[in-house]
Amino acid sequence: MTGKTKPVIGITGPDRGGLPAWLMTALAIRRAGGRPLRIQPRRTVDPEQLAGLVIGGGSDVDPLHYGEEPLDREEEASQTRLLDWVIGLSLALLRILFARSARENYDPARDAMEKQLIEHALQTGKPLLGICRGAQLLNVCLGGSLHQSIDHFYVEGTSNLRSVLPRKQVHIEPASRLADILATSRCQVNALHRQCVREPGRGVIVTARESNGVTQAIELESEGFALGVQWHPEYLPQVARQQSLFRALVSTAAAKT
Numbered sequence: 001m002t003g004k005t006k007p008v009i010g011i012t013g014p015d016r017g018g019l020p021a022w023l024m025t026a027l028a029i030r031r032a033g034g035r036p037l038r039i040q041p042r043r044t045v046d047p048e049q050l051a052g053l054v055i056g057g058g059s060d061v062d063p064l065h066y067g068e069e070p071l072d073r074e075e076e077a078s079q080t081r082l083l084d085w086v087i088g089l090s091l092a093l094l095r096i097l098f099a100r101s102a103r104e105n106y107d108p109a110r111d112a113m114e115k116q117l118i119e120h121a122l123q124t125g126k127p128l129l130g131i132c133r134g135a136q137l138l139n140v141c142l143g144g145s146l147h148q149s150i151d152h153f154y155v156e157g158t159s160n161l162r163s164v165l166p167r168k169q170v171h172i173e174p175a176s177r178l179a180d181i182l183a184t185s186r187c188q189v190n191a192l193h194r195q196c197v198r199e200p201g202r203g204v205i206v207t208a209r210e211s212n213g214v215t216q217a218i219e220l221e222s223e224g225f226a227l228g229v230q231w232h233p234e235y236l237p238q239v240a241r242q243q244s245l246f247r248a249l250v251s252t253a254a255a256k257t
Contacts, residue, residue: 047124138226145197169186178208
């Protein structure tokens with residue numbers, strides 16, 4: 001990227017809360033050689049000025065977008081290793097500190113904004129990375145659906161692990177773009193989600209799963225760069241393999257500008 005303008009990468013988030021995710025994702029984009037631009041429902045941008053896009057995590061995608069009524073649900077936590085532990089604890093405290101005071105499950109304004117940005121990116125071939133909610137919304141935009149609760153995937157005596165630390169193992173399809181980027185067929189990831197992809201949308205393929213079948217990553221069959229991960233690579237700055245997702249996004253965006 002020397003001698004060239006750094007590609008502008010839009011990073012979406014809510015109007016209220018979301019500061020830790022924005023800071024960590026912006027850091028990852030800067031480290032990868034891009035220029036992060038924060039996008040919120042009250043702070044929209046002309047998508048033409050973007051070279052790439054990150055659809056961030058956050059509130060659940062409103063099930064009306066895939067023709068379902070909302071469910072009720074629960075929450076959890078987890079364990080450690082020294083560097084992971086220090087970073088994980090710091091991020092967990094930041095997330096608590098900046099959590100939205102009004103804990104609505106859905107954010108219609110954000111849904112609408114991000115759906116437009118996803119459609120623009122897919123139409124123009126701009127690289128797109130969906131994180132957690134972002135992966136789910138990418139699938140929904142393409143006509144797919146979600147499991148509103150993944151509790152039934154876990155047998156009696158186990159539960160859905162939720163932690164900013166890399167404590168969950170996922171298995172990656174060897175012939176996928178994700179496997180090329182991460183250079184592995186399995187890896188440890190963090191987990192903050194309670195939903196996942198159910199029926200894949202048009203042209204969507206599942207490229208990573210937990211051993212119990214929970215979808216952990218998707219990508220499009222097309223040549224373009226459009227993929228989503230259920231975990232939060234922005235909260236793993238100490239894991240080079242996870243940061244390669246941002247490097248791949250930025251390098252693809254730079255090649256197109």
